[in-house]
Every structure is written in C-alpha cells, then in structure tokens.
Amino acid sequence: MNNFVFQNPTEVVFGQGGVKEQLPDLLDHYGDTVLLAYGGGSIKRNGVYDEVMGILKDKGKTVVEFSGIMPNPTYEKVQEGAKLARDNHVDLILAVGGGSVSDCCKAVSAQARLDEDLWTFEHEKHGMPTDFIPLGTIVTVFGTGSEMNSGAVITHEEKKIKGPVYGAQADFAFLDPDYTMSVPMKQVISGAFDTLSHAMETYFGKPDQNNLSDDMNEAVQRSVIQNIRTLLTDPKNYNARSELAWASAMAENGLLKIGKVTDFQCHMIEHQLGAYTNCNHGAGLAVIHPVLYRHLVNDNTKKFANWAVEVWGIEPKEDELQTAFAGIDALADFIREIGMPSTLEELGIPEDTDLKAIADSTTLTAGCARKLSADEIFEILQECR
Amino acid sequence: MNNFVFQNPTEVVFGQGGVKEQLPDLLDHYGDTVLLAYGGGSIKRNGVYDEVMGILKDKGKTVVEFSGIMPNPTYEKVQEGAKLARDNHVDLILAVGGGSVSDCCKAVSAQARLDEDLWTFEHEKHGMPTDFIPLGTIVTVFGTGSEMNSGAVITHEEKKIKGPVYGAQADFAFLDPDYTMSVPMKQVISGAFDTLSHAMETYFGKPDQNNLSDDMNEAVQRSVIQNIRTLLTDPKNYNARSELAWASAMAENGLLKIGKVTDFQCHMIEHQLGAYTNCNHGAGLAVIHPVLYRHLVNDNTKKFANWAVEVWGIEPKEDELQTAFAGIDALADFIREIGMPSTLEELGIPEDTDLKAIADSTTLTAGCARKLSADEIFEILQECR
Numbered sequence: 001m002n003n004f005v006f007q008n009p010t011e012v013v014f015g016q017g018g019v020k021e022q023l024p025d026l027l028d029h030y031g032d033t034v035l036l037a038y039g040g041g042s043i044k045r046n047g048v049y050d051e052v053m054g055i056l057k058d059k060g061k062t063v064v065e066f067s068g069i070m071p072n073p074t075y076e077k078v079q080e081g082a083k084l085a086r087d088n089h090v091d092l093i094l095a096v097g098g099g100s101v102s103d104c105c106k107a108v109s110a111q112a113r114l115d116e117d118l119w120t121f122e123h124e125k126h127g128m129p130t131d132f133i134p135l136g137t138i139v140t141v142f143g144t145g146s147e148m149n150s151g152a153v154i155t156h157e158e159k160k161i162k163g164p165v166y167g168a169q170a171d172f173a174f175l176d177p178d179y180t181m182s183v184p185m186k187q188v189i190s191g192a193f194d195t196l197s198h199a200m201e202t203y204f205g206k207p208d209q210n211n212l213s214d215d216m217n218e219a220v221q222r223s224v225i226q227n228i229r230t231l232l233t234d235p236k237n238y239n240a241r242s243e244l245a246w247a248s249a250m251a252e253n254g255l256l257k258i259g260k261v262t263d264f265q266c267h268m269i270e271h272q273l274g275a276y277t278n279c280n281h282g283a284g285l286a287v288i289h290p291v292l293y294r295h296l297v298n299d300n301t302k303k304f305a306n307w308a309v310e311v312w313g314i315e316p317k318e319d320e321l322q323t324a325f326a327g328i329d330a331l332a333d334f335i336r337e338i339g340m341p342s343t344l345e346e347l348g349i350p351e352d353t354d355l356k357a358i359a360d361s362t363t364l365t366a367g368c369a370r371k372l373s374a375d376e377i378f379e380i381l382q383e384c385r
Numbered sequence: 386m387n388n389f390v391f392q393n394p395t396e397v398v399f400g401q402g403g404v405k406e407q408l409p410d411l412l413d414h415y416g417d418t419v420l421l422a423y424g425g426g427s428i429k430r431n432g433v434y435d436e437v438m439g440i441l442k443d444k445g446k447t448v449v450e451f452s453g454i455m456p457n458p459t460y461e462k463v464q465e466g467a468k469l470a471r472d473n474h475v476d477l478i479l480a481v482g483g484g485s486v487s488d489c490c491k492a493v494s495a496q497a498r499l500d501e502d503l504w505t506f507e508h509e510k511h512g513m514p515t516d517f518i519p520l521g522t523i524v525t526v527f528g529t530g531s532e533m534n535s536g537a538v539i540t541h542e543e544k545k546i547k548g549p550v551y552g553a554q555a556d557f558a559f560l561d562p563d564y565t566m567s568v569p570m571k572q573v574i575s576g577a578f579d580t581l582s583h584a585m586e587t588y589f590g591k592p593d594q595n596n597l598s599d600d601m602n603e604a605v606q607r608s609v610i611q612n613i614r615t616l617l618t619d620p621k622n623y624n625a626r627s628e629l630a631w632a633s634a635m636a637e638n639g640l641l642k643i644g645k646v647t648d649f650q651c652h653m654i655e656h657q658l659g660a661y662t663n664c665n666h667g668a669g670l671a672v673i674h675p676v677l678y679r680h681l682v683n684d685n686t687k688k689f690a691n692w693a694v695e696v697w698g699i700e701p702k703e704d705e706l707q708t709a710f711a712g713i714d715a716l717a718d719f720i721r722e723i724g725m726p727s728t729l730e731e732l733g734i735p736e737d738t739d740l741k742a743i744a745d746s747t748t749l750t751a752g753c754a755r756k757l758s759a760d761e762i763f764e765i766l767q768e769c770r
Binding site for chain 2: 001002003004005006007008009010011012013014015016017018022177209211212215216218219220222223239242243246247250255258259
C-alpha cells in the first residue's frame with residue numbers, strides 16, 4: 001500500500017431531525033454573527049429556511065443572509081460572499097443546500113480571511129490558505145460529497161475555467177435524508193451519479209492491485225446503483241435516500257482514496273464542459289464516462305474486467321477484454337435506465353459548442369490507465385455527440 | 386439507516402518511514418515533557434526505541450519513561466502511569482507498541498487530569514472524562530484498532546473485571562507496517578483475528594438489513610482473511626502487512642458501526658475469560674466465536690447465510706440454515722488453518738478454571754440475534770472445552 005496521511009475532523013450529524021436536536025448546542029461554540037448561505041430559494045419552499053432561521057433567532061444570533069448561490073457557483077459570487085462576511089465580521093458561515101452552496105462557502109471562508117485574491121494565491125502562487133471563518137453545513141442535496149472535505153469547484157467565468165479551490169473544511173455537517181424528499185428526482189439521481197463517478201474515478205486510480213480501499217469502493221458503487229434503482233420504483237424510500245446520502249460523503253471523505261493516486265480525468269473534462277456550457281454536473285459525467293472508458297479499456301483491461309464482475313455482476317467471459325467491455329456496456333445501460341443523458345445532444349449542449357476549446361482547456365491527469373492528450377479528449381468529446 | 390453522529394479527528398500517518406519523516410514536526414505542537422510509554426522492551430530490540438528516542442532528544446524534549454506495560458494492561462499500571470505523568474507535568478504521552486500500550490495510555494491521559502478515581506468515575510458514577518493529556522501513538526502491533534478511537538480495555542485485577550475505560554483519543558497515530566516485521570507471526574495473526582472479530586461483532590449488530598456499512602464490513606473481513614493467508618506463505622509481504630494494518634484501524638474507527646447498534650458479546654465473554662486467566666485476547670476470541678455463533682444461528686439465519694456467501698464464498702444451499710452453518714464451519718476451519726486454538730485446552734486454560742464465575746461476571750449485550758443469559762454463556766464456555 002502507498003504511504004498516506006489521513007485526517008478528517010468534520011463532525012457528521014446524520015439522520016432525521018438532527019438539525020432541530022443538535023444545531024442549537026453546536027451554535028454555542030461560535031460567536032454571534034452567522035452568515036446564512038443558500039441557493040435559489042428552494043429552502044424557503046420546503047421549510048428548511050424557517051427551521052434554521054428559527055433556531056438562529058432562538059439562540060440570539062445576528063443573521064446575515066447570503067442567497068442566490070447558483071449551480072456551478074462563480075468566482076464572482078465567492079467575492080460577493082467574502083465581502084459580506086468581512087463587512088459584517090461574521091463568526092460562522094452556515095451553508096444550507098447542496099454542493100454548490102457548500103463549495104461556494106468554503107471559498108468564501110478562505111477569501112474573507114485572505115488579503116489577496118484567492119484564485120491567484122492558489123492557482124498562480126500555489127499557496128494554500130490556512131485561516132478560515134468557521135463553516136458548518138446543512139446538506140439538502142447529496143452527491144458532491146462536499147460535506148466532508150475542503151475542496152471546492154468554482155467557475156471563474158472571466159477565465160472560462162471551472163476548477164478547484166481549497167477552503168475551509170466544515171466543522172460540522174448535518175446530513176438529513178428527509179431534506180431530499182422535496183428535491184426533484186432528476187436532481188437526486190444526478191447527485192447520486194456524481195457519487196458513483198467519484199467512486200469510479202478513485203477506483204481506477206493507481207495502484208490497480210486489489211486492496212481494501214478498492215474493495216470498499218466496490219461496496220460503495222454497488223450500494224449507489226442498488227439504491228438509485230430502489231428510488232426509481234419507490235421514490236420516498238427513506239432508507240435508500242439515507243444510504244445514498246452516506247455514500248455521497250463516503251466517496252469523497254478521503255477514505256476510498258487511501259493508498260491510491262486518484263484519476264478524476266472524467267471530472268476534469270466535465271468541468272470544462274461546464275465552464276463553457278453551464279451544464280448539469282452529474283449529467284455531464286454520465287455522457288462522458290462510457291466514452292472515456294472505451295478509450296481506456298485496452299490499457300488496463302484487468303481492472304476494468306474486475307470492476308465489471310464485482311460492481312456490475314457480469315459473468316466473467318473467456319476473454320478478459322470482453323468482460324471489461326461488458327462492464328462499460330452495463331454502465332451505459334444503467335445511465336439510460338435511470339433516465340440520464342447519453343449524448344451531448346440529450347444533455348442540451350448546442351451543436352456549435354467549441355469542443356476543441358473545451359478539450360484544450362481541460363487539465364490533464366495521470367490517467368486511470370494512461371495519460372490522455374488534449375487531442376484525444378477532443379476525440380472523446382466528439383464521440384459524445 | 387439509523388441516525389448517528391460521527392467524528393474521528395485522529396491524524397493517521399501511514400507507511401514506511403513515517404515516524405522519521407513526520408514525528409519531528411508534529412512534536413513542535415506540544416510542550417517539552419514527553420512520557421514515552423512502551424511494553425516489555427521489544428521496541429529496544431527492534432530499533433524503534435532508539436529511533437524515537439533519537440528524535441525526542443533532537444527536538445530537545447525531556448523524556449520520562451513509562452515501561453513494562455503488560456498485555457491485558459492492569460488498572461494498577463494505569464495508576465502508576467498517571468502518577469508519573471502528574472509528578473513530571475507531562476505535556477504529551479507517546480505510546481509506542483500495540484493495543485495494550487495504547488489502551489493503558491488512553492486511561493493514563495484521563496486519570497492524570499482527574500482528581501478522583503477514574504474507574505469509579507466511569508463505572509459507578511457513569512461520568513465521561515473530558516480533560517486529557519494529549520496522546521500520540523506509534524503502533525508496532527496491529528489488531529485492536531485502538532489507534533483511532535478513545536476506548537481502552539483495562540483489567541481491574543482486584544475487581545476481577547476486564548472492562549472498558551474511556552480516555553483520550555490520539556491526536557496522531559503512526560501506522561508503519563514495517564514495524565511488524567519483527568513481531569512473532571503468532572502475535573501478528575492473533576491481532577489480525579481480533580480485527581476480524583471486531584468486524585464480525587459489528588456486522589451482526591442491528592439493523593440486519595443490507596446497508597453500506599455492512600457491505601464495507603464484508604470487504605474488510607474478506608481483506609483480513611485473504612491477507613492472513615498471504616502472510617502464512619509469504620511472511621515478509623509488506624503489502625499484506627499494510628492491508629492488515631489499515632484494516633485494523635478501519636474496523637474500529639467507527640465507520641463500520643455507522644447506523645448500527647453493535648453486538649460485541651464475544652468480546653465481553655473473552656474479556657472475562659481474560660480477567661480470570663490472562664489469556665491472549667485474539668486467541669480467546671478464536672475459541673469462542675464459532676461456538677457462540679452456533680448458539681445464535683437459528684435466531685438470525687438470513688444474516689448468517691448472507692455472511693457465509695459474501696465473506697466465506699459459500700455457494701448458497703437450498704436450505705438457508707445449511708448455508709449459514711457452512712459459513713460458521715468455514716470460520717472454524719479458518720481458525721485451524723491459521724494455527725489458532727479451537728478449544729480452551731488449546732488456549733492453555735487450566736481445567737479447574739471457574740467458567741461459571743466467568744459467565745456470571747460477563748456483561749450481557751443486546752446480542753447479534755438474541756440476548757444471551759449468563760446461563761447460556763456458561764453453556765457456551767463449557768462447549769469451548
């Protein structure tokens with residue numbers, strides 16, 4: 001096993017009613033001014049806003065609202081939040097929403113305490129921020145796994161880059177699967193597919209020998225697949241929603257990555273597709289994954305074949321490559337089965353989108369089997385049409 | 386999924402050479418006086434003592450030695466350590482060894498900062514200590530999983546109870562599989578069996594429906610079984626040793642217990658067997674597990690059958706109970722295969738040991754399938770002869 005350092009201090013409060021029961025006591029550990037951050041207002045319709053605001057008021061907190069955080073949160077929005085936080089001497093940021101809200105707030109927590117431009121500091125000077133406004137999250141949509149790590153994905157519109165920004169890791173995270181009951185099923189499934197993608201991108205990292213991280217990873221993948229299927233026939237199933245919620249955190253809390261160098265090439269491609277088209281993240285991944293894997297299957301056939309058997313239940317065929325391809329076919333079939341797009345057209349990407357520019361601006365990774373070139377990424381994107 | 390709260394702040398530094406590379410910097414976070422705790426002196430023979438002492442001296446630390454911590458560490462030893470720590474105003478306890486050293490130091494870290502008797506405080510007044518001397522561990526024998534939690538198992542000789550004591554959770558834990566190369570194979574395997582036991586005791590907790598925690602648990606169990614087998618034919622295999630080291634931490638860092646009420650009845654029985662006979666912990670568990678499970682298989686046949694298929698690779702038989710029994714037989718066969726004892730006699734327990742007293746003093750748990758009585762535990766112990 002490769003050497004590693006692992007630490008994950010976030011306190012996870014999981015399950016129905018957790019916010020009501022445990023948020024009041026947690027708030028005692030922080031100062032008076034709370035930045036309440038959220039997205040487009042769905043938390044006002046489903047009652048979460050009233051619940052959280054009621055608790056904050058009961059505790060005598062001064063609440064500063066930071067609303068309108070969009071999917072694919074922009075760097076401009078980060079600056080807006082950082083100014084709000086600084087101007088109001090905020091003691092705690094409370095992010096209520098999905099990964100976009102949480103990601104935006106991670107960056108806000110760092111930018112508010114940093115005297116220079118955060119993007120320049122991280123991307124050009126290769127600095128890592130160390131001072132943050134404390135952050136807590138209340139997750140209402142699952143999939144990004146943002147709740148148990150310090151990484152954020154932010155769209156820098158001016159630079160046309162959707163890229164990583166490191167900020168605060170949440171001190172605490174409330175994961176209440178009940179909050180997802182009012183989220184459109186399409187979004188629930190898109191989030192769950194993001195979880196599956198995180199697990200796959202980690203699984204196909206290196207080393208590719210069997211190890212405990214990959215064995216647990218297979219368990220996460222099987223669980224996600226099974227529980228998405230359960231929700232399709234029984235949408236209100238609390239248990240399936242709770243398994244998906246916990247799988248989301250597990251796939252990105254660092255444990256599956258232990259001893260591994262991860263790949264995330266599919267995410268890198270999707271990020272630039274998102275930077276150019278603002279497409280839905282999970283849906284973008286669904287389009288790219290099978291095409292990408294057909295490009296790579298010859299370079300690590302054994303691992304793909306193992307995945308086909310262990311995750312997709314494929315009967316091993318005489319030819320390992322056939323087994324591997326059967327796994328990729330099973331993934332593609334699953335994507336159609338759960339109503340996700342299989343082509344750029346189904347994803348709603350305009351025909352005149354500059355796929356070459358997307359490919360050329362994609363960050364190249366070590367690759368799960370082999371390092372791709374920008375040219376091959378362009379080919380992959382063309383095959384996604 | 387049941388509601389849960391999860392937090393695990395220990396920083397794990399895993400792999401070859403970690404102590405040399407990262408201990409010096411970590412020591413900067415603590416004051417000058419370090420209590421260096423270890424067992425019977427094996428760390429002096431294998432070079433770990435010299436390595437750690439060299440680093441402590443280089444950093445200008447004042448070192449107070451606390452040696453001779455025995456397997457099944459006693460409450461008397463805890464008091465000795467607590468007095469040493471108090472008298473010398475220790476700033477950091479550094480536990481170098483296996484679970485016994487780590488467990489003893491957890492209790493020391495709490496007792497040194499508590500004005501009253503720790504055992505009385507926890508066991509009679511049901512208090513939980515909140516003030517600790519900071520603790521770091523350097524693990525040289527794996528299995529107890531003590532490195533990533535705050536629980537200790539201490540033998541109170543006067544009371545004839547081997548029971549839980551809660552103390553500090555380590556701030557940091559060095560897990561270097563290389564350190565196990567000089568440990569006798571019997572002890573390595575006994576530790577690995579303890580890991581398997583932790584996983585099984587958690588797996589058979591409630592709820593017994595399939596869930597992500599149990600799916601990951603099966604992965605841990607399969608990994609332990611496979612890697613013990615690898616070591617039997619290739620004792621110096623670093624990769625197998627590293628997988629066993631990480632599985633040890635994973636089985637007891639709380640993640641497999643998420644959403645579950647655990648059982649640990651086998652541990653409770655073994656603890657009292659240990660309190661009366663000072664037997665080896667892992668070996669005691671090996672004797673009890675199959676006998677215990679034959680008593681319980683009728684009460685949760687489905688779960689036992691599932692375990693037989695997923696962990697032991699049993700082909701499902703027409704009759705679920707037969708499948709379940711085949712799993713227990715596989716466990717018993719495995720115990721013999723890896724050279725662990727199957728009977729109290731093989732464990733070296735004297736014939737005149739008072740099994741009735743052991744059963745009567747065993748803490749009864751909720752039970753993985755049904756709550757046992759002291760009488761049935763007595764029966765089980767008699768069947769272990």
